[in-house]
Amino acid sequence: MLNFYRQLTLPWLVAVSLMLVFTATWYQYEAKLQQRAQVQQFSAALQLAVAPYLAARNYQALGNHLGHASAVSSLPIQAIALLSSSGTILAATQADNVSEQSIQQQYLASQNVTSYQLQKVDHLLVSVQPVSALQLTPTVNMPIDNSGQFYLLIMVEYKLAFAVWLLPMLVVFIFGSIVLIWIRNALAQQQLLQQVDISLVAHKLRQLQQGQLNCRIDEQLMPDLEPIKQSFNALSEQYSAHQISLQQQISHQESKLETSQLSLVETSNHTKKLQQQQAEYQHYLAYCIKNLQLVCQQKSGFEAAELAQLVSSQLTLLKLLALDSPLGTEKLQLTAVVAEQLVEYQTWFNAKHIKFYLFEAAANASHTINFNPFALNALIAALLQVTLRNVAVTEITLRIELEVNDTVSSLNISVVSDGEGLSARQRQLFDADDITRLHWQEVDYAILAVLIKQLHITKQVYSLEGLGCTSKLVIPLPLAEPISLKPLSSILLFDADTEHLQERKQALADLATQVTYCSDLACLEFNAEQASKDNIIIFLPPPVTLSLWQQTLEKLAKNSKIHCYASFDSIEVWQQALGHLVQTELFSLQSFLSNAASDTISPSSTKLLVVDDNQTNLAFIQVLLKDKPIELTLASAGQEALALCQQHQFDVILLDIQLPDINGIEVAKQLRASDNYQHIPILAFTAHALQHEKAEFIAAGMNDVILKPLQADKLQQILQWCTLNKLA
Known part of the structure; x- marks a missing residue:
């Protein structure tokens, strides 16, 4: 575009110059023709005007008329004269600078004129018109006879007005100048745009030179710079792709280097940790071996069951110390793990005539967690064994509750017992850090201390003299995963202990569509008659009214599946009365769900x-x-x-x-x-x-x-x- 404007300037100047010359020449030529035509028209009009005066031979009036015509004419008339054929001036009017001699000279130069004649002499236009006095209405260019012949001579100054041709030239000049100015402005604007575009390209080139990526030219450039824009964008894309590839390779190598360094650090830390664990394990191993030797030396002072329990606890401690992680990677269902150990727990408590109750949350059955089952069993067993050390214990309640939130889970294990509570020594043992300082008979506390440290357990122990104690452990866990359980349709729950009834009802409510509960026999019969229940769970009271219970269970058994549980001190009586309708094991969610899942046997x-x-x-x-x-x-x-x-x-x-x-x-x-x-x-x-x-x-x-x-x-x-x- 810039070259176009540059190439347009010279032709336009030439064109304007030619237009000026042509306009001046043409308007000058038109002015000459117009002046000649005006002189001819004036001569013809004057010929008609003087004819009457010639006929009357009134030369005085004729002279006056010629003067008047010269005065009123728009032409620059220098002289008007009427001459006879011999050259005598009959009547005339002339300017001061024109003499009669010059008039006669012009006439003599135009003798023998038979028609209108106009010629230029120096700076004058001289027209000669033959006039006959005999013709009243002569016409221009009409032949005249020699007799009575006159000549009308008009001398007009040959003067052209500059305004006649200068004004068109001025118009052309102004138009041409405007166009030239426009061309100049357009040229300047294009040059400015070109400079801006060139500056933009130069800036982008500097950015590209400095290594900046994706520095494309997306702005609209002048057409002359479009090829440069396309080439630059192609170069920028290639450069960006190359730089990105290099950066990816560098990042990959840096990542590999960082990974290698981290792996080296982790390996070093792991090695140090293993060395530390090995040293600790050797220390603990020596402690456990020493304890086992002491147990073997004093085995005569223990019963077989107690000796086996002590040896088993020492071996459990050794195995726990050798575990990489108590949580492990194995997924387990809490209810299943607990149900497997219930027989062993029941044996411990029955041997000491202690009532034992187990309460579980519904989440124990509906979720799985990552936990090493050996570590979990060891933790629960150690907590129960520690509780059995309390004085005057007649009743122990174990609660295992899995709490599941949106992002985290936790396992709450608590043991509540009656009796005299914890002694001062037992309180110290609960807070022990160095297990090697513990007595070999206090291995249960050592197991608790190891697991509390490994699992980052939050420990809470409450004890009041004469009112028993409560030990609660809160174990942080990864997020538990839900499992699909088919909900039970309807359950009728009976327990004479209202506190236990409410707690069991809350756990079963999340596993069944409907749970009805009651705490007396009349209410049990009423609820069973109102609507058939798929499963009836009965925690049998002390065996007082056996025959009444036999009759009631016979009625309930017709439409429902019955699960009866009795305490250890009355289970034999109930089994003799009700047969195998009474479950031999403790109540647990796992055993109940397994029995309830099977179809009712007809x-x-x-x-x-x-x-x-x-x-x-x-x-x-x-x-x-x-x-x-x-x-x-x-x-x-x-x-x-x-x-x-x-x-x-x-x-x-x-x-x-x-x-x-x-x-x-x-x-x-x-x-x-x-x-x-x-x-x-x-x-x-x-x-x-x-x-x-x-x-x-x-x-x-x-x-x-x-x-x-x-x-x-x-x-x-x-x-x-x-x-x-x-x-x-």
């Missing part, structure tokens, strides 16, 4: 084995039970019954005492020796049963006595045992 699946050598009795029993939902199997001898029990699993056995090969008492003893029939109800089927005979039957493992002959009321007694056994 009486139609009850398998009854009847053993009698009397075919009439067998046929009669078949008739009585043909409409009952019982799968009946018959046997007529003791060995046959034993063989059938090896091939099949029966739910109830009705056993005749007098058999042809071996008697029913011996059959019952052999069945009780089998693992599959240790808890299956065996009913003695006999025609007579004295008191000492019943005692012999019970001693052989039989649960009840059914007297012959079999009647409807006795049949109901058999059906009751079938129902109770399936519910258990």
Whole structure:
């Protein structure tokens, strides 16, 4: 564009100059023609005007008229004269600078003119017009005869007005100047734009030279600089891509170097840590070996169970010290881990006649956590063993509750006991840091101290003299992961202890769609009658009204699955009264969910084995039970019954005492020796049963006595045992 304006300037100057010359020439030529035409028109008009004066030969008036015509004419008239053919001036008017001689000279130069004639003489236009006095209305260029011939001579100054041609030239000049100024301004603007664009390109080049990435030219440049812009952008993209690639390679190498350095530091730290742990482990190993030696030296002063517990605790401490991390990577469900240890815990407390209660949160069953099961069991066992050291303890409550938040989880383990509380020595042991200072019999405190340190456990111990103590451990955990559990539909919960009832109800409420609870037998019967419950959990009270409970459970068993739990001091009585309907293990969420998850067993699946050598009795029993939902199997001898029990699993056995090969008492003893029939109800089927005979039957493992002959009321007694056994 800049070159265009530059190339346009010279042609425009030439064009303007030519336009000025042409305009001046043309307007001058037009002015000449116009002046000649005006002179000719004036001469013709004057010819007509003087004709009357010539006819009248009034030369005086003619002279006046010529003077008047010269005065009023717009032409620069120098002289007007009327001459005879001989050259005599008849009438004239002239300017001061024009003499009669010059008039005559001009006439003489124009003799023999027969028509209008106009010529330029020096600076004058001289027109000669023949005029005849005989013609009243002569016309221009009309031939005249020699007789009576006159000549009208007009001398006009040949003077052109400058305004006539100067004004157009001025207009052309102004227009040309305006255009030139516009061209100059446009040229200056283009030069300015070009300078700005060049400065921008230079700035971008400096940025690129300094290593700046993505310094593209996105602004609109002049068309002349567009190729430079495209080339620069292509160069910038290549440079940026190259720099990015180099930076990535450098970053990658730096990252590898940093990783190597970190790995080296971590390896060094890990080595130091391992060396430190090895030194500590060697120290602790010497401590544990010394304790084991002391245990072996004084083993005679301990019972076998206590000695085994001491040795097991020392080995547990050694294994804990060798663990990399107590949390580990294994995912576990708290309810499952706790349920596996309940039998061992129950053995400890039953041996010391201490009531033991377990409470768990619903999250224990609905989530999994990362925890080493060995470390978890060791922690709970050590906390319980420490609590067992308290004086006058009759009741211990263990609470294991998993708390799950949006980002973190924590495991709360607390043990509450009655008795005299903690002694001063026990308080010191809870705060012990160096386990090597502990006595070898205080290994449970050492286990707690190791796990508290390894797991960063928050410890809280409360104790009041005569009111027992509470030990609570809060373990921070990674976020627990939920697992899918099918919710139970409805649960009816019974517990005479209202505090325990509320706590158990809260845990079960998150695992079932509906939980109904009560604390007395009448309320239990009422709630069961109002709506059928899939599962009924009963924590049995002291065994006072056994018969009433038997009747109530018989009603409840028709529509619901019953789970009964009793304390250790009354479980034998309840088991004798209710059979295996009473659970032998402590209540835990894991055992309950496992039992409740299985479908309720209907009486139609009850398998009854009847053993009698009397075919009439067998046929009669078949008739009585043909409409009952019982799968009946018959046997007529003791060995046959034993063989059938090896091939099949029966739910109830009705056993005749007098058999042809071996008697029913011996059959019952052999069945009780089998693992599959240790808890299956065996009913003695006999025609007579004295008191000492019943005692012999019970001693052989039989649960009840059914007297012959079999009647409807006795049949109901058999059906009751079938129902109770399936519910258990």
